[in-house]
Amino acid sequence: MRADARRNRERLLEAAEKVFAERGTSAATEEVAKAAGVGVGTLFRHFTTKEALLEAVFRARMDAAADRMERLLAADDPGAAFREMFLGNVAESSRKSAYIEALAAAGIRVDVTSDATRPRIHATLEALLRRAQEAGAVRKDVDPDDVIALLVGAARAAEHAEGAGGGPAARTRAAEMVLDGLMR
Amino acid sequence: MRADARRNRERLLEAAEKVFAERGTSAATEEVAKAAGVGVGTLFRHFTTKEALLEAVFRARMDAAADRMERLLAADDPGAAFREMFLGNVAESSRKSAYIEALAAAGIRVDVTSDATRPRIHATLEALLRRAQEAGAVRKDVDPDDVIALLVGAARAAEHAEGAGGGPAARTRAAEMVLDGLMR
Amino acid sequence: MRADARRNRERLLEAAEKVFAERGTSAATEEVAKAAGVGVGTLFRHFTTKEALLEAVFRARMDAAADRMERLLAADDPGAAFREMFLGNVAESSRKSAYIEALAAAGIRVDVTSDATRPRIHATLEALLRRAQEAGAVRKDVDPDDVIALLVGAARAAEHAEGAGGGPAARTRAAEMVLDGLMR
Amino acid sequence: MRADARRNRERLLEAAEKVFAERGTSAATEEVAKAAGVGVGTLFRHFTTKEALLEAVFRARMDAAADRMERLLAADDPGAAFREMFLGNVAESSRKSAYIEALAAAGIRVDVTSDATRPRIHATLEALLRRAQEAGAVRKDVDPDDVIALLVGAARAAEHAEGAGGGPAARTRAAEMVLDGLMR
DNA sequence: TATGAATGAGACTTCATTCAT
DNA sequence: AATGAATGAAGTCTCATTCAT
Numbered sequence: 072m073r074a075d076a077r078r079n080r081e082r083l084l085e086a087a088e089k090v091f092a093e094r095g096t097s098a099a100t101e102e103v104a105k106a107a108g109v110g111v112g113t114l115f116r117h118f119t120t121k122e123a124l125l126e127a128v129f130r131a132r133m134d135a136a137a138d139r140m141e142r143l144l145a146a147d148d149p150g151a152a153f154r155e156m157f158l159g160n161v162a163e164s165s166r167k168s169a170y171i172e173a174l175a176a177a178g179i180r181v182d183v184t185s186d187a188t189r190p191r192i193h194a195t196l197e198a199l200l201r202r203a204q205e206a207g208a209v210r211k212d213v214d215p216d217d218v219i220a221l222l223v224g225a226a227r228a229a230e231h232a233e234g235a236g237g238g239p240a241a242r243t244r245a246a247e248m249v250l251d252g253l254m255r
Numbered sequence: 256m257r258a259d260a261r262r263n264r265e266r267l268l269e270a271a272e273k274v275f276a277e278r279g280t281s282a283a284t285e286e287v288a289k290a291a292g293v294g295v296g297t298l299f300r301h302f303t304t305k306e307a308l309l310e311a312v313f314r315a316r317m318d319a320a321a322d323r324m325e326r327l328l329a330a331d332d333p334g335a336a337f338r339e340m341f342l343g344n345v346a347e348s349s350r351k352s353a354y355i356e357a358l359a360a361a362g363i364r365v366d367v368t369s370d371a372t373r374p375r376i377h378a379t380l381e382a383l384l385r386r387a388q389e390a391g392a393v394r395k396d397v398d399p400d401d402v403i404a405l406l407v408g409a410a411r412a413a414e415h416a417e418g419a420g421g422g423p424a425a426r427t428r429a430a431e432m433v434l435d436g437l438m439r
Numbered sequence: 440m441r442a443d444a445r446r447n448r449e450r451l452l453e454a455a456e457k458v459f460a461e462r463g464t465s466a467a468t469e470e471v472a473k474a475a476g477v478g479v480g481t482l483f484r485h486f487t488t489k490e491a492l493l494e495a496v497f498r499a500r501m502d503a504a505a506d507r508m509e510r511l512l513a514a515d516d517p518g519a520a521f522r523e524m525f526l527g528n529v530a531e532s533s534r535k536s537a538y539i540e541a542l543a544a545a546g547i548r549v550d551v552t553s554d555a556t557r558p559r560i561h562a563t564l565e566a567l568l569r570r571a572q573e574a575g576a577v578r579k580d581v582d583p584d585d586v587i588a589l590l591v592g593a594a595r596a597a598e599h600a601e602g603a604g605g606g607p608a609a610r611t612r613a614a615e616m617v618l619d620g621l622m623r
Numbered sequence: 624m625r626a627d628a629r630r631n632r633e634r635l636l637e638a639a640e641k642v643f644a645e646r647g648t649s650a651a652t653e654e655v656a657k658a659a660g661v662g663v664g665t666l667f668r669h670f671t672t673k674e675a676l677l678e679a680v681f682r683a684r685m686d687a688a689a690d691r692m693e694r695l696l697a698a699d700d701p702g703a704a705f706r707e708m709f710l711g712n713v714a715e716s717s718r719k720s721a722y723i724e725a726l727a728a729a730g731i732r733v734d735v736t737s738d739a740t741r742p743r744i745h746a747t748l749e750a751l752l753r754r755a756q757e758a759g760a761v762r763k764d765v766d767p768d769d770v771i772a773l774l775v776g777a778a779r780a781a782e783h784a785e786g787a788g789g790g791p792a793a794r795t796r797a798a799e800m801v802l803d804g805l806m807r
Numbered sequence: 808t809a810t811g812a813a814t815g816a817g818a819c820t821t822c823a824t825t826c827a828t
Numbered sequence: 829a830a831t832g833a834a835t836g837a838a839g840t841c842t843c844a845t846t847c848a849t
Contacts, residue, residue: 076808097281099843101811110810111845121844213432220416220429228408235400245404248397252436257828260833283818294835299820301833444829465649467822469832478831479824489823581800584787588797592780600772613772616765620804625849628812651839662814667841 080117082107087128096125133188136160140195150208153199154250157222161246164226209254218253225249264301266291271312280309317372320344324379334392337383338434341406345430348410393438402437409433448485450475455496464493501556504528508563518576521567522618525590529614532594577622586621593617632669634659639680648677685740688712692747702760705751706802709774713798716778761806770805777801 086107090098100121104114118124139159146152196215203209225246232241270291274282284305288298302308323343330336380399387393409430416425454475458466468489472482486492507527514520564583571577593614600609638659642650652673656666670676691711698704748767755761777798784793 073808079809100845101843104811111812112810112847113808115845116808119845216416216419216421216425217428217432220412220419220421220425221432223415224408224410224412224429224433226408227411228404231407232400232404235404237400237404241404245401245408248401248405248436249408249433250436252432252434257831257833259827263833284820285818295820296822296835297833303820305819441829447830468824469822472832480826480831481829483824484829487824584784584789584793585796585800588780588784588787588789588793589800591783592776592778592797592801594776595779596772596776599775600768603768603772605768605772609772612769613776616769616773616804617776617801618804620800620802625810625812627848631812652841653839663841664814664843665812668812671841673840 076117079107079109079113083109083114083117083124084128084131087124088131091125091128100124130186130188132163133186133192136163137188137192137195139163140192140199144195144198149199149202149206150254153203153209154254156196156199157218157225157250157253158243158246160222161225161229162242164222203254207255213253221249221253260301263291263293263297267293267298267301267308268312268315271308272315275309275312284308314370314372316347317370317376320347321372321376321379323347324376324383328379328382333383333386333390334438337387337393338438340380340383341402341409341434341437342427342430344406345409345413346426348406387438397437405433405437444485447475447477447481451477451482451485451492452496452499455492456499459493459496468492498554498556500531501554501560504531505556505560505563507531508560508567512563512566517567517570517574518622521571521577522622524564524567525586525593525618525621526611526614528590529593529597530610532590571622581621589617589621628669631659631661631665635661635666635669635676636680636683639676640683643677643680652676682738682740684715685738685744688715689740689744689747691715692744692751696747696750701751701754701758702806705755705761706806708748708751709770709777709802709805710795710798712774713778713781714794716774755806759807765805773801773805 083103087103090103090106094102100114101111103124104111107114114124118127140156143152143156146155193215196218200209200213200215200218204211204213228245228249229242232245233239235241237244267287271287274287274290278286284298285295287308288295291298298308302311324340327336327340330339377399380402384393384397384399384402388395412429412433413426416429417423419425421428451471455471458471458474462470468482469479471492472479475482482492486495508524511520511524514523561583564586568577568581568583568586572579596613596617597610600613601607603609605612635655639655642655642658646654652666653663655676656663659666666676670679692708695704695708698707745767748770752761752765752767752770756763780797780801781794784797785791787793789796
């Protein structure tokens with residue numbers, strides 16, 4: 072891929088993230104193209120379909136999450152690392168659920184789609200969880216899938232709390248309460 | 256209102272709930288009308304706008320939730336009542352969040368809209384919460400708004416867990432874990 | 440026809456005249472029914488079609504015009520009578536053209552439709568015109584059809600002048616100027 | 624604008640003028656698109672709204688009228704120029720009034736809309752009128768607004784006369800009679 | 808390769824007309 | 829005979845996607 076093509080791809084991804092976050096995933100692709108400073112044609116050359124774009128944005132977020140989480144594997148305190156992982160993901164995931172829902176509505180199962188990131192996240196999460204459990208910081212009866220579900224839920228709770236008038240502080244508060252149920 | 260008109264309204268509400276749950280809130284109104292066995296015109300006579308329909312469905316769910324919660328006020332054990340309220344709402348609320356999001360995307364603040372149900376729910380929730388706290392079953396540092404945010408989050412977590420392959424059992428499991436953070 | 444039925448017909452005609460004048464002939468039939476205080480069903484029992492209603496309103500105006508004109512046949516001064524006829528018709532005809540246009544758009548030729556009023560108007564107009572011409576008050580080279588065309592034109596000019604900001608006085612002014620071309 | 628885009632815009636304008644003249648301004652936009660040989664989408668890309676299209680057609684006619692009138696400023700005989708201006712406008716304006724009415728019905732005041740053509744027309748008309756008055760060809764007591772109103776009325780009269788069976792000749796005849804009221 | 812004009816299916820909504828009550 | 833709920837064709841407009849420039 073030529074350098075300028077790669078650059079356009081990057082810009083489109085950023086623009087998409089911004090536009091979909093602000094106006095919802097039903098925003099027009101043309102808006103995304105405009106925000107990226109390119110024509111629609113270019114957008115469709117890079118992402119064959121609106122859903123492909125949505126998926127790419129979602130994956131980019133997942134990759135970033137995976138990176139963040141892997142960095143925490145090096146931490147000394149397993150409990151603190153787990154906590155930071157949880158809160159960090161909630162903080163970053165604000166509108167991520169919207170992508171999943173939009174894709175689900177289009178009949179695309181993100182979970183099922185072949186994806187190199189998924190197993191990577193799963194493995195990292197499992198390691199962080201196991202260590203925290205061995206250190207006695209997290210309940211023994213939860214598995215990685217539980218954590219993912221609660222992560223999704225905490226993100227949603229944070230979103231709601233913030234929207235209902237609690238402001239940014241409410242985001243953290245909701246996530247902390249969910250964490251309280253996991254960590255002992 | 257004539258008997259047949261009321262009956263159609265009821266049917267439309269049911270059809271809308273079903274169709275929007277199955278195909279997402281972006282399903283065509285015509286689909287809803289067809290599912291209800293009436294013409295589109297009838298749908299629009301009852302609900303002036305697609306958003307009005309979405310809102311009506313949302314309100315119907317809220318009313319049902321309020322009824323369920325009020326019934327629990329009569330329970331003997333405040334802790335069990337609170338627990339039941341929480342789990343019951345999660346069980347019923349599967350796609351409720353979708354309505355809120357669709358309405359929010361349309362610029363309609365359901366929270367702000369004048370609504371007799373909202374204060375009713377709030378008051379009931381507050382009573383259930385206070386009693387459970389006085390009985391020592393629930394943490395003292397949570398307020399009704401926290402409970403609502405966690406309810407929304409737990410519902411989302413349950414939805415995700417179920418979708419990710421956990422089956423119906425996973426729904427309850429996720430909600431229980433959130434509850435564990437609230438109840439002592 | 441029963442007395443109440445006739446009464447409804449009358450009310451509908453009045454309501455239609457008012458509603459169509461205020462909101463244009465594209466106003467909904469339901470609006471007319473509401474203004475008349477009856478259901479749409481009643482409206483359609485009396486007038487099989489929206490166009491039939493439009494036509495009835497148009498005819499009612501034509502009948503009124505015919506009455507006014509016939510009364511002028513008894514006047515002493517033929518010139519004054521002609522003048523009064525002309526200005527009177529312009530004054531009353533404000534939105535009449537709208538009916539004709541709406542009917543024309545629907546492919547209905549009002550002129551052609553069998554109508555007892557038309558020949559009556561034509562005859563009266565002819566008489567008024569001939570007398571005024573014989574009295575030397577009106578140009579000899581105009582025929583009844585010319586007068587009708589100029590009447591329609593003067594009404595339109597009056598409408599425009601009024602709408603353009605001239606106020607009610609401008610209505611008369613425009614009509615007078617057209618009359619000046621006819622009367623010597 | 625790209626060459627093909629400008630060409631389509633032109634085609635749309637022509638098609639709209641034709642379709643609206645033949646079937647009335649309530650003709651479907653889809654008809655206009657078909658007549659222009661383009662898709663509806665293209666029509667709406669060029670004219671955001673049906674009213675915008677109507678307005679554009681109206682303006683195009685006004686521009687053409689302004690051009691015709693300006694050309695007459697160079698004429699030798701002021702009276703003949705005024706006469707030609709009047710008859711020429713009536714000849715060309717057949718359905719123009721329909722646009723104004725459609726726009727008015729939609730709540731759009733064409734007169735008020737910022738428009739470079741309007742003052743241009745007004746100025747030209749004023750010059751033609753003043754010269755004709757100074758040459759003693761036109762009554763001294765009429766102002767440009769009167770002329771415009773009479774122009775609108777004469778056009779309407781011509782339209783009626785033609786429609787009532789007089790044929791094209793009747794158009795001129797009606798306009799001449801109105802002119803007779805203005806010119807001495 | 809990038810652009811943005813063109814496309815047309817499909818969405819929401821209105822309204823003349825019919826028909827059960 | 830009156831009512832007004834139901835109907836569905838038709839209208840306006842949007843938007844993902846294609847294609848000429």
